[in-house]
Amino acid sequence: MSTKDTGKTHHTTATGVAVETVKAHAGPADITLFGGCFCPFVQRVWIALEYLKIPYQVNEVDPYKKPADLLEVSPKGLVPALKLNNYNPPRALNESTVILDYLEELSLQKYVEADRHLLPELSDIYARAQARLQAHHINNSLIPAFYRYLQAQEPEKQIQHGKEFQDAIEKLVGMFEDCEKKGLRGGLWSTRSEKSGELGWADVMAAPWLFRATNVLAHYRGFVLPPSTKFKAYLDRLLSHPDVKSTCSTLELYLDSYERYAVNRPNTSQVADAINAGRALP
Numbered sequence: 001m002s003t004k005d006t007g008k009t010h011h012t013t014a015t016g017v018a019v020e021t022v023k024a025h026a027g028p029a030d031i032t033l034f035g036g037c038f039c040p041f042v043q044r045v046w047i048a049l050e051y052l053k054i055p056y057q058v059n060e061v062d063p064y065k066k067p068a069d070l071l072e073v074s075p076k077g078l079v080p081a082l083k084l085n086n087y088n089p090p091r092a093l094n095e096s097t098v099i100l101d102y103l104e105e106l107s108l109q110k111y112v113e114a115d116r117h118l119l120p121e122l123s124d125i126y127a128r129a130q131a132r133l134q135a136h137h138i139n140n141s142l143i144p145a146f147y148r149y150l151q152a153q154e155p156e157k158q159i160q161h162g163k164e165f166q167d168a169i170e171k172l173v174g175m176f177e178d179c180e181k182k183g184l185r186g187g188l189w190s191t192r193s194e195k196s197g198e199l200g201w202a203d204v205m206a207a208p209w210l211f212r213a214t215n216v217l218a219h220y221r222g223f224v225l226p227p228s229t230k231f232k233a234y235l236d237r238l239l240s241h242p243d244v245k246s247t248c249s250t251l252e253l254y255l256d257s258y259e260r261y262a263v264n265r266p267n268t269s270q271v272a273d274a275i276n277a278g279r280a281l282p
């Protein structure tokens with residue numbers, strides 16, 4: 001599929017349900033989230049903040065303009081970043097996966113009453129390791145395959161990378177099924193969580209790209225999700241989860257924001273450059 005470059009670019013303010021969430025978190029809090037509404041790395045942190053019920057303030061910034069307050073908390077000028085205002089002077093944190101670790105630990109230490117966790121109980125170290133293994137696969141295979149597929153311009157490359165992305169989803173499904181068979185806590189995949197709406201580590205890690213597969217990849221690459229009905233049911237549960245939905249903007253925002261990737265426009269982003277150069281993602 002070839003896409004015409006109409007010059008659309010990323011949005012800088014959230015739309016739809018996500019605007020309400022931004023408004024609800026406009027006041028000062030111990031944690032400031034530096035985020036951009038289109039960014040999937042931001043969305044995973046945002047979902048975690050909502051789910052773990054950790055108080056935060058949102059500061060919507062344009063990571064391509066690299067404002068000084070963003071560079072203060074994120075050396076490469078990437079979002080997401082956190083400013084921890086309860087320290088004097090305030091402290092900073094960046095890298096979505098490291099931020100997720102921090103938030104999970106913060107929920108165990110400080111927001112105990114919410115009793116919400118993304119990883120299995122501390123005592124089940126094998127189940128925790130499995131959740132991390134799933135996250136490793138998401139970060140090292142599924143996410144790079146998503147961008148390779150979206151940025152590929154030649155039809156044969158699109159087919160090749162589309163297949164890689166599909167295979168990465170199927171491998172994740174295999175990992176979920178394996179954990180379920182072993183009776184390990186595995187987030188929304190397991191039937192146990194169907195009713196309780198318990199989000200897991202891998203759910204939060206992958207949700208933003210699975211969501212963008214249903215809109216951005218479907219639109220620009222004609223992507224069709226794996227035919228497994230169990231996966232479809234899982235995805236429906238994931239994308240309709242209140243803490244995922246509350247961070248989602250409207251379709252137009254994603255289609256506009258990802259045109260740059262779909263036409264592989266030069267100087268799109270550090271992520272796009274890394275994919276084009278065959279380097280690891282920033």
Ligand SMILES: N[C@@H](CCC(=O)N[C@@H](CS)C(=O)NCC(=O)O)C(=O)O
Nearest residue numbers: 039041063078079095096269270282
């Ligand atoms: N490894 C980083 C990646 C974050 C990232 O690439 N964010 C993009 C927005 S989706 C960004 O800030 N891009 C700015 C740029 O490319 O200069 C993480 O996991 O937090």
